[in-house]
Each structure stands twice: as C-alpha cells, then as structure tokens.
Amino acid sequence: MALSGVSAISFDLDDTLWPFRTVVERAEATLHSWLLEQAPKVAALLSTPQALGRLRDDYERSQPGLAGDFRALRIGSIRLALEMSSEDVSLTDEAYRIFVAARHEVQFYDDVMPALQWLSARFPLIAVTNGNADLRMTGGSEFLRLTLSASSLGIAKPAAGIFHAAARAAGVAPAEMLHVGDDYDLDVVGALDAGLQAAWLRRDEHNVAVPSQPIAQGRHLVINDLSMLCLAIGGPDKL
CATH class of the missing domain: 1.20.120.1600 (Four Helix Bundle (Hemerythrin (Met), subunit A))
Incomplete structure (x- = not known):
C-alpha cells in the first residue's frame, strides 16, 4: 500500500516502541x-x-x-x-x-529513537495508547506532541473517538493522519474504520497477535520496524 498525503502520525506505545x-x-x-x-x-x-x-x-x-x-x-x-x-x-x-x-524502565527498540527524531522534524507526532505508559517517564516525550490514553479520554482503541482526538490534536483531518501500531484489531482496523491511514508493525512474525477478523489486504502498510516507515514516507535507507 502506498501512503497518501500524510500530514501527521500517531503511534501505539507498548510492543510498538518497546517490548511490553x-x-x-x-x-x-x-x-x-x-x-x-x-x-x-x-x-x-x-x-x-x-x-x-x-x-x-x-x-x-x-x-x-x-x-x-x-x-x-x-x-x-x-x-x-x-x-x-x-x-x-x-x-x-x-x-x-x-x-x-x-x-517505566523500558528498553526502546533500536530503530525507535532515530526514527522518531527524523519523523518529528517533519510531522506532528501523537501517542495513542490503551495502556498507562507516560513518555515523560520512559523518555521520548521530546519527539511527541501529546499522549492520548484510554484512561484520560474515556475512549479506548479501536473506538473512532480516540483516533479522531489524535487528529484534532495534530491539527489535521483524519484522512491525513497515519496511525502505527502492532495490534491489527486495535490499531489497524480501528484506525481504518476511523478514516485514518494505518501501518501494521510486525516486528516478530512468531509473536504477532492473531487478528480476530480477516486481514484487509492492500488497505494498510505493513512494516517490520520504524526505519521501513521512514523509507515509505521518503526518508533515507538508513537513519
């Protein structure tokens, strides 16, 4: 899938930026x-x-x-x-x-910090999580504009409201926002149903949660790490 007109990006946290x-x-x-x-x-x-x-x-x-x-x-x-x-x-x-x-003593995946640094210079970045991680405690908050959590909003993924809140926080239309996450049902289907673009992050093929519904081929980007995301958006081969 080719991305189109991405103006902002949101990220899941657990198992997307670090192993949970x-x-x-x-x-x-x-x-x-x-x-x-x-x-x-x-x-x-x-x-x-x-x-x-x-x-x-x-x-x-x-x-x-x-x-x-x-x-x-x-x-x-x-x-x-x-x-x-x-x-x-x-x-x-x-x-x-x-x-x-x-x-909050997390170990970021090796690709995360270089990718967030490169992406944050080009797009507003928002964290969207059903968990309770605080980027001010884990590190990485300097790259993201805001963290939206299910507990703070009273809305959890895959509900459209939390994705729409992320788009509003970034100041873009939902169709201009790309959401990146590891959970197909919560992150990919939720984002697509909310009118966002989506990237499914599959870091470990042997440790991917089995989706509860058929995979919609061609409707989302599939990546193995965030360097692939940067490349898909027009970034360098290596960060």
Missing part, C-alpha cells in the same frame, strides 16, 4: 521483592513474581467494571494481596509507586 512483556515481568519482580521485604506475610500468597500477575488477572475478572483501568486494577490487586495476607493495606500506595517506576 519484559517490562511488566521486570516491574512485577521489583514489586514482589519490595512486598516480601515490607510485608513478608505475602510470601505465602505470592510465592513468585508470576503470582502477582495471576492475582492481577484474577482481580480483573472479578471486577469487570474496571476493565481497561490499569491503574485501578493494579492498585486493587496489591491491596487484595495485602488484605489476604493480613498485612498493612496502607502500604498499597507506595507499592504501586514502586511498580510504576519499574514499569
């Missing part, structure tokens, strides 16, 4: 160690860092009204762990701060 699973696993390991030190009785409930993730997932299933509110889900699961272990629940807020700090 390794970040969360490291953050949960950091939180687990802190909890064992500050609230040692949680060891009976949370024998491993992985148990934190399972407890958080169980809590989400028990609280359907919190779906998509990652902050509330993580805080709620930490509080639950402390309550179930007869530990001091007032530790919840500090425990969450420990987790958030570790969650």
